[in-house]
Amino acid sequence: MLKLFKIGIRNLLRYKRRTLLTSSLIAVGVMFVLVFAATSGSFKYIMIGQITDSMLGHLQVHKRGYVASIDSLPLTLNLSAKQEEKVEKTIKEITEIEAFSPRIKFGGMFSNFMETTNIRVNGVYPDKDIATVPLLPSRIKQGEKTIKKGKILIPELLANGLKVKVGDTVVVIATNRDGSVNGKQFVVGGIIESVTGPGGRDGYMHIVDAMEVLRMEEMEISEVAVRLKDFGKLNAVNDKMDKLLSKELNKQGKPIFDVRTWERLSPFYNVARMIDIMTFFIKIMLIAIVLISIMNVMIMAVFERVREIGTIAALGTIPEKILSLFLIEGFSLGISGAAAGNILAIIIVFVMNVVKITFNFGRQTGMVLSPSLKVDDMIFISAIAIIASVIAALQPALKASRMEPVEALRHV
Amino acid sequence: MSLVSAENLTKIYNVGEIEIEALKSVSFNVQSASFVSFVGPSGSGKTTLLNLIGCLDKPTSGSLKVADVDTSALTRKEAAVFRGKNLGFIFQDFNLIPVLSVYENVEYPLLIVHNSPAEERKKRITSLLETVGMTDQRDKYPDQISGGQKQRVAIARALVTNPRLVLADEPTANLDSKTALMVIDIMRKMKEEFGVTFIFSTHDQRVVNEVEAVYTLQDGILVEDAVREGGTNA
Structure with a gap:
């Protein structure tokens, strides 16, 4: 052999x-696919990281029916203290979970005593929420990097629109669960940067203050955000948690809890899927390039x-040996092209990391693209190129x- | 003992709707360790006959046995294996593999066809290259040697597997007189040294003068045989 x-x-x-040209074509194709996969993957993971680490968490638990009405943040669909206790107990049983944060979410009015507008607020335990969404402090552009009782973090659009500064006194008014209205004065503790996605333009206050605004005698939780130790175990943990919590049924015999990963909570998941589909079609293009050129x-x-x-x-x-001889030629073309493509991709990705390309997404600016080549991708794409090369050589080899x-x- | 035995061998080619009878009921025997030539003008059927004996083609009718094997019954793969074991070929245009050196060209049948051990290969190739006078050219490639040298390499390649029969199609056609005589001389020595049977197709009188038996073909018919020693027409 x-x-x-x-x-x-x-x-x-x-x-x-001719060999050089064909190998170069395969190399460029492999390089293009790898660089695209690295770049789009980097973009995707930056965005997923931004979404999960700055507001959503990796997964969330709600009362069933809450997510369907999430735009109105219905207080009637909050988890009772007993139900929240059950969720906490379940979370503590799952070792893969790093942190969790119970939140009270509500919509209300925000006033600087001169102008009034609407606001969505998250009432959180600061330490728990920062542990669950560690990028939260980095979003606080002005003021203290935490949430203290009596203070509110307001989204920057609101601050700009109402010309509110850190230290100003403001009022938050909200309709309570029983239909009455209550208001409370707050000092602006910080201005928080908006991010793309659900909850990206919410304000933050301490959970005790949220209970006070909503006149809650007993804590009722809108959602529990969860952070995993290993993001790769997202679906496994989601299934485990869902299985444990689905045993809890309401009076109608239906599950009380609704466990969802970030994918089912953020519209960015569709963008991420589009990126995956584009990567898939680019791989198909690579196969076509390799097949046609080698054939x-x-x-x-x-x-x-x-x-x-x-x-x-x-x-x-x-x-059979004549067949092998020509298949080997196709295989060699594929392997040399794939190897050269991998080397080129490594160089280009290295240069991109040195140059530090920045991009904007929505209102987020200056995000640094850090493409990285995955060994899995390199092996898979090289294998595609090599297998396509052998397949392309098969027909001529059979003919020979x-x-x-x-x-x-007799041929002349 | 007959190494090649043909009886009423007929080969018809179909070119479009036209049938061309290249060989018409040809019968002959070639004995082992003989030096035989088929002669005749172009189109007389010499190459067709050599192709049939070499299992490169199949007869339309008639019987052909080479080394007691009915070669017309062999499948494509069996024919290849049979050729590799029993036959050697020398072509008019030498047909050396351009990407292989002189040594590697001679090595090819042992390595790819016979899978012979390295030591055995080396010994055999070295000996043959010495016999054909190509030892000092062993690392050169076909495009770096002359026509006569190429044919000497082709002879070594044909003999490297110790075949029982070597088929040479116009082996001297592309060589000058001096080189042609040298090539014929090498082949005769090989025949004497190794007991190999050589069958030529040629119209080169220099070759004809050297062989033991001459079979003359005309329009696909065996019209004449002149047996000197070793060959008999059936």
């Missing part, structure tokens, strides 16, 4: 320019070497192996 490889490689080197080269190779095929057949080379020696020797 090694000898066949030697002959195959020498045959390729016989037509250096073209191998058809030419067979056509040009008809007499040679006749000679080796006459010398006693069995058809099926040639009648007498006709091949």
